[in-house]
Amino acid sequence: MSNKYNKKGSKTTTKKEKVIAEKKSVTKTRSVLHFSYLQFLPLCFALFVFMIIWFKPYNVHLKDPWYEGAVLIDSARKLSDPNQRNVLLNEAGKILTEQVHKHPYHARVHYLYGFYWYDRQNWDSTIFHQKEAIRLGAGGTVNQVEYNAQEILNTALGNKVTAMLNSGNLKGAADAVEYAKTPEMFNPGIDKYKGIIYSRQGYSDSALFYFLRYKSANPNDANNLANIAISYNQKNMRDSAIVYINEALKLDPTNANANYLNSQLKSQ
């Protein structure tokens, strides 16, 4: 028994020795892989750069100058005080004038500059720069500028032509419409103004041709439908005129031209 115990005891001692030996060897290995703060420097540097970029503890101003001009125009539009508005628009104009001279090849810059002139109610400059924007920028697949440019061009043209028509300057209006044409794009808006000018000049056939062509692109323009009715009336085609008056009034019951012609036809 005692032998057994002794044996067991000796076995236990051997195991203990082994464990100590293993522990020692582990300690030995670890002492080789000692840490130094220098080893952490690359990681700390990487994390530092990452944190700087991530949390942005700085105020870096980076905007393309033409967009600075656009922001000023946008801010000016939100102001009700005309003086303050003027100050901002002046600043925007200064920036965009410089940018257009510096980068005459950028359609977007012409578009923004045209936008500036639109707010200044300078229709000639608006039309000129939106035409440039369309000439340079039409045909892209993404970030298209030409459709917005055409919209502003047409509004500016409308304002210019309406003033001329009201003052009886039909030739001036016709020239303005001719000038606003853009060969790069189909512009139904031009047809509408051509129709009005022909109508005023008494060429009802030509007027009708342009109004109807405009209608195929913009079927829900009540003013144009009223103009078609006026042209039919000029051609003594009363039934057709009534059809278009009804269509116009259905879309816009308060349309002045349609209501006026309607009352005229009813009184006949």
Place this chain on the structure above:
Amino acid sequence: MKDFWNKIPIEYFFLVIGLFFGMKLVFINPPWQTNDEDRHFYNSWYYANGYFKPDSREEGIGNPLPTKMYDQVAGFQGIRFNEKTKISKQKIEELKGVTYEKTDTFFYSNPNYNTNPIGYIPNIIGIKLGEAYKKNPIIVQWWSRAFGLFAYLLIVFFAIRITPVYKNVLMLIALAPMSLYQSASVTYDTLCNATTFLIIAFVIKWLLQKEKVSSREIILFCLAVTIQVFSKAAYYFIPFLFLIIPSEKFSFSYSKIKLSILIVAILMLPTFTWNAYINSFHFKGATPLQNDFLFDPSKNLAFHLKNIPGMISDLFSNVLVQGKNWIIGCIGRFGYSYTPLPDGWIFMYVIALFGMASIDHNGNIKLTRMQRGISALLLLASLAAIITGLYLTITPVGARFIFGGQGRYFIPILPLLLFQLFGTIPNYAKKYLPLITILISILFLYKTVGFIDETFYSGN
């Protein structure tokens, strides 16, 4: 079962996790929602159907495209993905019933007509097989995506397998939400990213191996560089990482000079092959992708050279202003709507990458200052080339703000960036690294799949 993650090589875990979540992304990512995926799909379809020569017509430069296919692809563009506008899974089910005819086509003016087919090879195979199954645009696109994913997983599997260390870092990069999302899409980024990882893996293998580099390995390395440069000619400096390998490891004299010349020749291959082929047609009147600004690298360079300090300041300012977006885009930003994973998740992934890159080594090799210097120089050159390239090529002439720079462009540079931390911190817990890598990958990809489902689809 104990330490099972150490008994099975980590590349098998990569394959299983990548395949599981990658296939989920193939189907959960709405049709043609990965950036530029519509255009890559058209190109792949053209090559799959033998249109290797673009045609010049009055409408532009391109080739015929099935009308029904175009209509379906176009129907998925321009979705803003806010609370009100999402895609309905039911609509996708309905659209799966539509088949296109190759006889009912229209002439598509292709703004990317000059892109070579090499980067699309897996996608082309997918389209061919998909069309044999059913000529439905969505189904064909899924086949194309799946084959892109298979190619990616196979190449990266090989990359992780051959590298003796850095396996966990490569796996974390390759299974980062954005990397896997790109690989499960129709794009040449799939092959570009995968081959870049393979190039880095070869260099690390050569660095650590005791025997000489075999000719077979050099051929494979050159093949990887060739595929990479044809897929996306933008990462010219990365293959030169081989310069950190001691010359004695090569079995021929003037090894580094000879290999450098060979790599330069490979990098110029697209210019003298595909680009020369396209240029030989002297096409004029192509539809520009974007026309609201003038994009002209030589004019842009001439403009900025007038004010060099201003240019340098702009480049640094762009890093400071756009850097965070680039990091987010590199880890996880999805779709044309550029919807990013929540900031916290991106932040944690970057920390995990940095941490893993510092400790994923076996301590057998200590890089010399020269080796560290070369790799740092290549990293800086790669970053500078990408950022300056974006500044001069896809940014309007004279603009300060880099336009269209996306974080995914930095994915191929990520292994090189993390390599700067290689072997810096001693590691006592090597055996746990695979487990940590596996858990991180599963957690982040699980989140990604759920996030994409929630972001792009209505609750149906």
